[in-house]
Amino acid sequence: MQVKCDEGRPHCNRCTSTGRKCDGYTTSKSDWWLVWRRPRHLTRGVGGAAESRALQFFCEIAGPFLPGASDPYFWTQLVMQFSSFELVVQHSVIAISALYEQCQTEARPGTGSSDNTLALRHYNAAVAKLKAMENPSLVLLVCILFICIEFLQSNREAAIRHCKHGIAILESSVSTPVWAKEHLKPVFRRLSVFAYFFGSGNAEFPRLVAPDDPIPASFSNFSEARAMMDDIFSRAVRLMRYGEPYRLGHLRHADVPIGLLEEQEKLYRRLDQWQILFADLDGRLTSQNMPATHRLDLGEEYIKSILRLGLSISCEISRILSNTAFSVDETSYDAYLCNFRRVIEQFTSFGAITLDKARTAKRCPKFIFETGFTPMLFCVATKCRDLSIRLAALPLMKLLGVHRENLWEADTAYAVARRVIEIEHAVILNELGQPLGPPLYPGQPPDEMRVRKAWTESEELIHADKFGQRPSGKLVRFYMRTPENTIYHRTEFLTTGGGDKASESSSPLTAPDDCLEVWNRSYEANMQA
Structure with missing residues (x-):
């Protein structure tokens, strides 16, 4: 490669x-335009001062933050390059930029309470131009931008539709250009995962893109390791959702189809092979680039440590998900206590470094396009039944989570995880996530006390409580089983209006304090010069 x-x-x-x-x-x-130097000022425009400002804001603020801890090449280079000569991309970038800035300044991002006229005008213009477009690869790129726009507006179903459309194009394309395979295909592979979490039913799940990629003899870099792990993680989550009827539904006592069992066996082997290849890569890069004692240093090595952490934890979670995909009893997770503990130990070590870094960088992004650490910690908090481990996961969700990671909302995930712990251990947690009294089940709770699944409604509601307050929150269905082995669900209203608390978190992706204000002053000064 x-x-x-x-x-x-x-x-x-x-x-x-x-x-x-x-x-x-x-x-x-045919690909001369891929050789590109990042522009500081974009010359071609589709409107006036507001559009020029939005493009510059994307170039300097939104674009670099959107990928989170992932390789920023797609957003900071590929998208910006296309925006200089494809109006449909430029319209989309302006819409994203306007929504992103709105998200950063709103008290409750994603509520749609602010004026987004600029974003909607250019989104509509992009949709109109897309209808006449015949280049499949360009359609795929714009499709990703549309998904980002829907993420920023918290439009779950629209984002899933765009994702399905993009993957359908990838699957039907006879020949895909090299640049699209290298930079677009991996994005769609990662995007397919969120449909498994937020789609309602198997019909919503896009098929995986090229699920049988060959296994390399060795990894040359983290990008190759991530490409294989993205495939594994997507397949593990997909297997978990396709196993749901056999865990919770009408097929609980039926035999699992041989095809699903074969896929589970393939995932076992690929996980083992990935771990061997990754250990070899990690050893080579660590010995070449830095001493072991500095593996979580700041700066460039800090970014590498985020990538390493994400890959290692994705492997642990993928193994747990694939191994328990068809287990009727929630007690099956108890066999992976060591895996859960390793995840929390890695997060805790990294969290200490992040907290130290955050002392000089108080502002963090409120939205990233890629999935961050929130769903991994949510899995630990809800599926590990060791109380000490899951109580350690709760503060890490606040420390390491970004307010919104595509469709994952940190406030909602924290509220649901906290309530699952309270239900399963029969305990009340205080504001810090610690027990107010001794739990009824201090050890691992019995199977009938365990939550099989928690489904959160997408619509945010206002609920009048007994104290006359009107907090915002969401309805959550907790699926459990009776002692007679019947599945039922209980619905609760959970308060999720913790926008201020989320802004106090110390995300691993930090920017200088008041960076938005500084950027505004800098932009205005440049315009006056």
């Missing part, structure tokens, strides 16, 4: 970070 040069001088970071010789781009006539 060729490593793409990022044009740094005298040698690019992409190549040198992997220990390879810098080969640079091999530029053909």
Whole structure:
């Protein structure tokens, strides 16, 4: 696999970070436009001052933050390059930029309470231009931008429809350009996962893109390791959801189809192979680039530590999900106590570094496009029945979670996880997530006390409580079983209006304090110059 040069001088970071010789781009006539230097000022516009400001804001603020801890190349380079000569992309970027800035300044991002006229006008313009577009690869790129727009507006079903449409195009394309395979296909592979969490029924689940990619002899860099892990994690979550009728539904006592069992066996093998390859890569890169004692250092190594952490924890969670996909009893998770403990130990070590870093960087993004750490910690808090481990996961959700990670909302995830712990251990937790008194089940609770599934309604409601207060929140259905082995659900209203609390978290993705205000002053000064 060729490593793409990022044009740094005298040698690019992409190549040198992997220990390879810098080969640079091999530029053909058809892909000359991929050789690009990040612009500081965009010259072509589709409107007036508001549009120019939105494009500049995306270039300098929104674009770099959208990928979270992932490789920013798609947002900071590929999207920006296309926006300079494809109006449909530029319209989409303006819409994203306007919604992102609104999200950063709202007390409750995603509520749609602010004026978003600029965003909607350009989103509609992009949709109109997309209808006449015949280039499948460009349609795929714009599809990702549309998904981002729907994420920012918390439109769950619309985002899922765009995701299904994009994956259908990928599957039906006879030939996909190299650049699309390298930069768009991985994004859709990761996007397919959120439909498994937020889609209502198997019909909502897009098929996986190229599920049988060959296993390499070795990993050359973290990107290759992530490509394989993205595939594994997506398949593990998909298997978990397709196993739901056999765990919770009308097929609980039926035999699991041989095809699903074979897929489970394939995942076992791929996870084992991935761990071997990743351990080899981690050892090589660690010995080449830094001493073991500095593996969680700040700066560039801090970013690498985020990537390493995400991959390692994705492996642990994938193993748990795939192994329990068809288990009728929730007690099956008890066999993976060591896996859960390793996840929390890694998060705790990383959290200490993040907290120290956050002392000088108080503002963090309120939205990222990629999935961050929230769902991983949510899995630990809701599926590990060791009380000490799950109580350790709760504060880490506040510390390491971004307010919104695509459709994952940190406030909602925290509220649901906290309530699951209270239900299962028959205990009341205080504001810090600690027991107010001794739990009825201090050890692992019996199976009939365990929550099989928690389904959160997407609509935010206002609920009048007995004290006359009107907090915002969501309805959550908790699925459990009776002692007679019958599945039932209980519905509760959970308060999720913790916007202020979320802003106090110390996300691993931090920006200088008051960065938005500083950027505004800088932009205005440049316009007056």
